[in-house]
Amino acid sequence: MIKEVIVVEGRDDITAVKKAVDAELIAVGGFGINKKVIDRIKEAQKRQGVIVLTDPDFAGEKIRRIISKRVPGIKHAYISQSEGTKDDDIGVENACEEAIIRALNNAKCTVKEKREEFTTSDMVFFKLTGDKTSKMRREKLGYELGIGYCNSNQFVSRLNNFGITKEEFIEAYKKLNLE
Template sequence: MIKEVIVVEGRDDVSAIKRAVDAQVIAVGGFGINKKVIDKIIDAQKRRGVIVFTDPDFAGEKIRRIITKRVKGIKHARITQKQGTKDGDIGVENASPESIIRALNIAKFETIEKIETFSVQDMMFFKLTGDIKAKDRRDAVGGKLGIGYANSAQFLNRLNSFGITKEELLVAVKNAEKEI
C-alpha cells in the first residue's frame, strides 16, 4: 500500500491508480477545484502526505500548479506523454500499471530553494534543446527522472527545482538514448 494519498484529475485516473496499487486516491474533478477539495488535500497532506499525479498535458500541469500553490510539501509523480497516450487521448488513465508504479516510486519533492545546478548550456550539451530530437529526448529523460515532459525552459526549471544532480541527468540521458 502506498502511504501517501494520491491526487488525480478524474474518475478514470482513480481506476487506473487502483489497478496499479493499493492507495487512497482523491479526484479533483478537473479545473473545478474548489475550497472543499483543497481542504481535503491539505488534510491528507497533514495526515499522510500527498502525491500529485496529473495528466502529462497542459491541463494536468495547470491543475498541478493550482494544488502546489495551495498545499505545501507535496510530492510530484509524472508519466511521459508516450506512456499516457492511447488512441490519441492523453492521460494517466491510459498508462500501464507498471508505468504508474514506477512514477509513484520515483515521485519527487520540489525543493524550497531552487539551486541553479543546470544552465541553458547544459541543455544544449545534453541535446535537450537545439537538436532535432530534443523534444523526444526531453520526454524520455523526463520519464527516467520522474519530472515529466516540458518545453526547454520548463524542463530546465524542473531540473533545478527538483534537485536533480548532474550524475542523475547523465545516467538518464544515457538510458534515454536507447529509446530515441
Template sequence: MIREIIVVEGKDDTTAIKRAVEADTIETGGSAINNEIIRRIALAQERRGVIIFTDPDHAGERLRKIISSRVKGCKHAFITQEEANRKGDIGVENASPEVIRQALEQVKTEFTGGDPEITWADLIDAGLIVHPQAAERRLKMGKLLGIGYCNGKQFHKRCNAFHIGKDEFLAAVGKIEE
C-alpha cells in the same frame, strides 16, 4: 499500500491507480478545482502526505501548480505524454500499471528555499534550451530525472524545486548523449 493519498483528476485515473497499486485517492473532478477539494488535499497532506499525479497535458500541469501553490510540501509523480497516450487521448487513465508503478517509485518532493544548484548556464550547456533539439532533450531528461516534461523555464524551476543535484543532473545528461 502507499501511505500518501494520491491526487488525480477523475474516476478513470483512480481506477488506473488501483490497478497498479493499493492506494487511496482524491479526485479533483478535472481541472476546475474548488476550495472544498483544496481543503481535503490540505488535510490529507497534514495527516498522511499527498502525491500529485495529474495528466501530462496543459490542464494537468495547471492543476498541479494550483495544488502545490496552496498545499505546501506535496510530492509529485510524473509520466510522459507517450506513456499516457491511447489513440490520441492523453491521461493517467491510459498508462499501464507498470508505468504508474515506475512513476510512483520516482516520486519527487517539492522544496522551497536554498540556493539553486542547477543554473540557467547548466541548461544551455546540456542543450536543454537554445538548442535545435532542446524540447526532445528536455523530454528525455525529464523522464530520467522523474520530473516530467516542460518548457525550459519550468524545467529549471523543477530541477531546483526538487533539489536535483549537479551529479544527478550531469549523469542524466551523459545518458541522453549516449
C-alpha cells in the same frame, strides 16, 4: 499500501491507479478544484502526505500548479506523454500499471502496513450505515474530520487511510452531538 494519498484528475484515473497500487485517492474533477477538494488535500497532506499524479498535458500541469500553490510540501509523480497516450487521448487512465508504479516510486512514495482500525461494525455501531440518519452523520463527521462525504465503505477506508485515531473519531462524534 502506499502511505501518501494520491491526487488525480478524475474517476478514470482513480480506476487506473487502483489497478496498479493499493492507495487512498482524491479526484479533483479537472480545473474546477473547489475549496472542499483543496481542504481534503490539505488534510491528507497533514496526516499522510500527498503525491500529485496528473495527466502529462497542459491541463494536468495547470492543475498541478494550482495544488502546489495551495498545499505546500506535496510530492509529484509524472508519467510521460507516450506512456499516457492511447488513440490520441492523453491521460493517466491510459498508462499501464508499470508506468504508474514507476512514477510513484520516482516520487519516493512510502509503503506502509494496511491499517484496519475502523471496520464496517464501527459504521453500524455509530449509525453511519443502516440508519435513516446515516448519510447526514457521515456528511457532518466527514467534514469535521477533514475527509469529506462518501458512502460507508469509502468512509471506513478514509478513516483508516488518513490515519484517524479512535480518540479523534470519538471526540469529533461527541462534538457534533451525534449520539
